[in-house]
Amino acid sequence: MSAIELRTSYEAAFHNHVVGAGERSLRAAYELGREAVGRGLSLLDLAEVHHEALRSEIRLEGVDAEAVVRAAGEFFLESVSAYEMVRRGFEEASRAALLQRSRLDMLRQLSDFLADTSLASDSPESLKEVLRLIAEQARELIGARLCLVTLIGDGPPLTASSYWAGDPSGTNEFEADHLSAVASLPHVPERRLAAALKSLDGKELGALELFDKEDGDFTAVDKATLVHISQMASAAVERLRLHMRGHGGD
Amino acid sequence: MGDEVVVSIRSDQDMVEARAKSRRLADDLGFSRTDATLIATAISEIARNILVHAGRGEISMRPLCEDMRYGLVVIARDSGPGIRDVHRAVESGFASRGGLGMGLPGARRLMDEFDVESEPGEGTTVTMTKWRVPDDLERLREKRLRRAGHPSS
Numbered sequence: 001m002s003a004i005e006l007r008t009s010y011e012a013a014f015h016n017h018v019v020g021a022g023e024r025s026l027r028a029a030y031e032l033g034r035e036a037v038g039r040g041l042s043l044l045d046l047a048e049v050h051h052e053a054l055r056s057e058i059r060l061e062g063v064d065a066e067a068v069v070r071a072a073g074e075f076f077l078e079s080v081s082a083y084e085m086v087r088r089g090f091e092e093a094s095r096a097a098l099l100q101r102s103r104l105d106m107l108r109q110l111s112d113f114l115a116d117t118s119l120a121s122d123s124p125e126s127l128k129e130v131l132r133l134i135a136e137q138a139r140e141l142i143g144a145r146l147c148l149v150t151l152i153g154d155g156p157p158l159t160a161s162s163y164w165a166g167d168p169s170g171t172n173e174f175e176a177d178h179l180s181a182v183a184s185l186p187h188v189p190e191r192r193l194a195a196a197l198k199s200l201d202g203k204e205l206g207a208l209e210l211f212d213k214e215d216g217d218f219t220a221v222d223k224a225t226l227v228h229i230s231q232m233a234s235a236a237v238e239r240l241r242l243h244m245r246g247h248g249g250d
Numbered sequence: 251m252g253d254e255v256v257v258s259i260r261s262d263q264d265m266v267e268a269r270a271k272s273r274r275l276a277d278d279l280g281f282s283r284t285d286a287t288l289i290a291t292a293i294s295e296i297a298r299n300i301l302v303h304a305g306r307g308e309i310s311m312r313p314l315c316e317d318m319r320y321g322l323v324v325i326a327r328d329s330g331p332g333i334r335d336v337h338r339a340v341e342s343g344f345a346s347r348g349g350l351g352m353g354l355p356g357a358r359r360l361m362d363e364f365d366v367e368s369e370p371g372e373g374t375t376v377t378m379t380k381w382r383v384p385d386d387l388e389r390l391r392e393k394r395l396r397r398a399g400h401p402s403s
Binding site for chain 1: 265266267269270273283284287288290291294295351352355356357359360
């Protein structure tokens with residue numbers, strides 16, 4: 001439907017509404033708006049068409065101007081409702097794109113940090129610090145209440161965690177609380193998301209676990225993000241361990 | 251407030267009837283003209299879906315009254331082919347056929363609550379609700395009416 005065709009159809013439908021307002025004529029307005037959206041006509045085009053239709057109607061002899069204006073309001077509201085539907089969709093898509101961009105920024109930051117050569121310290125504390133940062137970033141990126149990172153090796157497992165207790169002053173820093181928080185969480189599969197940490201030769205290094213998503217259940221996008229983080233974390237851990245072995249640490 | 255209203259959806263004319271009845275119900279519940287239009291639009295999208303994909307079905311509407319809010323619940327049922335991937339059908343829009351976010355995703359965005367139950371070959375049930383929160387003056391009036399009706403409380 002071109003703008004001219006829309007104008008002709010709109011004027012006729014609007015006239016029908018003025019002479020016999022009812023759900024049938026309101027539905028016609030809605031269908032015209034829907035058609036206009038589908039054809040890529042802008043809201044400005046529709047407003048212009050509406051204005052012209054109103055002007056034509058007002059010019060008719062013996063017309064009750066107030067009744068026409070009232071009918072015009074009803075008719076216009078129906079015709080723009082399809083635009084409202086699309087506007088809300090666009091808003092939703094924009095929010096999703098913004099979230100995606102923010103996640104990408106955080107992933108890039110994490111990747112830069114893990115690739116930083118200053119991490120190559122001989123101290124086991126350095127490894128613990130890296131794990132803590134991974135836990136914090138993974139929890140924040142995916143919006144979970146708790147993240148646990150566990151490394152297994154020759155000795156006892158090494159763990160780090162990040163826990164959000166809902167306190168606006170910041171994350172809870174006490175690891176003992178984190179572990180008791182795990183115990184208190186409902187053990188349903190939908191509330192837990194995990195990815196393995198693996199070396200380049202496929203050997204298991206440990207795991208990255210998230211618990212209790214802040215809003216709703218974990219999604220496929222969350223799963224993909226966690227796998228991505230676990231791959232970056234695995235590479236960083238492996239590199240650090242190699243470095244520490246080379247310098248007599250670990 | 252009236253009882254449940256049911257409209258069989260078999261043709262375009264039934265869509266008009268469903269829209270008209272939703273508007274009347276929305277008006278009874280004190281919804282604004284804008285909200286009544288959004289409800290009618292969501293019903294049109296759902297009714298269109300029934301006609302296109304199932305050929306026939308029904309739409310029922312009923313008022314809801316809670317302590318702090320009024321609602322209009324719309325339930326659309328059909329026995330059509332059903333939806334294979336409900337999540338995708340409800341969440342997508344811009345990437346799907348038509349590409350403008352109308353249909354099921356469009357209806358979802360116009361309402362406050364939206365749920366779809368469907369299995370391939372088992373038909374589809376869409377439940378959607380629009381809420382209205384009464385203003386302070388309305389609440390005061392209702393409180394007085396309740397007191398007048400129940401002097402002992």
